[in-house]
Amino acid sequence: MAQPLISPSILSADFARLGEEVRAIDEAGCDWVHVDVMDGHYVPNITIGPDVVKAIRPHTEKVFDVHLMISPVDQYLEEFAKAGADIITVHPEAGAHTHRTIQAIHSLGKKAGVSLNPGTPESALDYLIDDVDLVLVMSVNPGFGGQSFISSQLRKIEKIRKMIDATGRDIHLEVDGGVNPETAKQCVAAGADVLVAGSATFKGGASQYAANIAALKGEG
Ligand code: DX5
Ligand code: ZN
Numbered sequence: 001m002a003q004p005l006i007s008p009s010i011l012s013a014d015f016a017r018l019g020e021e022v023r024a025i026d027e028a029g030c031d032w033v034h035v036d037v038m039d040g041h042y043v044p045n046i047t048i049g050p051d052v053v054k055a056i057r058p059h060t061e062k063v064f065d066v067h068l069m070i071s072p073v074d075q076y077l078e079e080f081a082k083a084g085a086d087i088i089t090v091h092p093e094a095g096a097h098t099h100r101t102i103q104a105i106h107s108l109g110k111k112a113g114v115s116l117n118p119g120t121p122e123s124a125l126d127y128l129i130d131d132v133d134l135v136l137v138m139s140v141n142p143g144f145g146g147q148s149f150i151s152s153q154l155r156k157i158e159k160i161r162k163m164i165d166a167t168g169r170d171i172h173l174e175v176d177g178g179v180n181p182e183t184a185k186q187c188v189a190a191g192a193d194v195l196v197a198g199s200a201t202f203k204g205g206a207s208q209y210a211a212n213i214a215a216l217k218g219e220g
Contacts, residue, residue: 064086
């Protein structure tokens with residue numbers, strides 16, 4: 001089985017030392033950096049905004065995988081693009097015009113992702129999949145790190161893998177929430193190729209990051 005890309009969620013990093021933390025996960029072998037943006041409106045938590053993305057951008061050259069859990073979203077896309085996002089992922093549940101939002105992300109020269117909450121069926125992708133670069137399956141309800149993986153999402157991952165293969169396009173299938181070395185294996189077996197991991201990456205402090213990332217990749 002191919003090794004997944006690992007996108008550590010910096011939500012579980014030490015926010016007082018964010019630049020250092022980003023450098024540490026880079027050196028520990030992460031593939032992407034996952035940035036969880038929450039607005040206290042679409043989800044019940046407030047995290048970080050474009051200024052923080054800009055501040056950490058010089059600390060790594062890795063792909064910035066920016067997950068926007070905000071509503072409305074369109075008016076902030078340009079700021080996140082300018083701040084250094086490479087991939088911008090949005091929730092169709094958060095706004096009425098997701099297709100337009102995807103077009104706007106592309107017109108900013110960035111890759112566009114669509115994320116589905118645990119209660120949203122894969123059919124939400126029917127008329128979006130041909131235009132996206134990434135599908136993000138939420139395996140927890142968005143809002144907080146450290147929650148337990150919702151196993152019913154494995155069926156959804158399998159179904160979306162088939163939908164992606166049918167397009168013949170290279171679309172990433174990413175899973176976010178409750179990913180640990182054990183659930184990582186299940187996600188990869190179901191067809192995921194990118195795994196977000198917050199608690200499982202940052203646990204034990206910087207000396208453990210490389211081992212944590214290796215374990216998520218299924219090494220050792
Ligand atoms: C949840 C966020 C996730 C979360 C993952 O709303 O989108 O990225 O921080 O954290 P863990 O890996 O701890 O479940
Ligand atoms: Zn996320």
